[in-house]
């Protein structure tokens with residue numbers, strides 16, 4: 175059997191994680207390694223468990239993505255799908271995930287069973303909050319269903335669909351880069367890459383999309399002037415419709431440079447960059463301790479729930 179190794183690969187989330195807390199970055203990308211093995215150390219097992227953890231908002235976003243993926247895959251397979259069936263699918267995932275987390279089923283299967291941060295750390299979840307999560311998920315699914323984007327996707331021949339929730343890697347220089355494409359299709363000389371957003375608009379959104387554009391150029395050999403990047407904010411669909419972005423060669427060069435610089439910066443911290451080996455002491459804990467209150471790894475750093483400011 176081929177041995178799997180912890181190789182260095184860049185992603186936008188990895189870049190953000192390091193900026194927020196170098197220690198968390200270390201715990202999530204180095205200390206966790208092998209934590210799925212029965213004979214792993216307590217630290218590796220805990221870190222692995224926390225890499226799989228989600229908070230309520232992340233979980234809601236994952237269910238929105240999962241439901242849209244389910245809708246699109248059914249259509250791809252030529253099966254019928256209704257708005258009501260999509261709602262039921264989302265509600266069932268909410269119900270199942272909540273049960274898995276409450277019953278700590280993740281203790282047997284941390285990779286596949288939901289482990290909610292709020293349950294794990296004993297944070298009270300008022301009923302209004304669970305109602306809000308359910309309402310948010312269903313609103314995003316409804317908005318997707320009613321969107322002009324979905325109408326457009328359905329109108330295009332399935333052979334033009336290029337990706338549904340595709341996680342893949344490509345190279346920028348010698349740096350391996352991970353991306354996850356929510357949906358892509360080719361139509362009328364244009365190539366569209368869609369990104370479903372269940373949260374609010376973020377400062378990094380367009381930078382992330384430029385990274386997708388680099389991927390599309392390499393994976394599908396799409397000239398940059400044919401590419402259109404489409405973030406779809408599902409929380410509230412704008413009356414003005416969904417905005418498409420063209421990508422300029424300058425943006426692509428900038429995105430490339432940012433990836434190379436960020437990767438060089440991350441690798442410079444390693445004790446052995448060739449073998450991607452790191453030491454905990456080279457990755458200090460953040461001094462912005464307000465971050466610790468929402469951090470999944472607080473048990474590793476503080477032995478339990480962080481109670482400070």
Ligand code: SF4
Nearest residue numbers: 195198459466469475
């Ligand atoms: S608990 Fe705080 S210091 Fe520890 S990893 Fe999380 S953010 Fe960093």
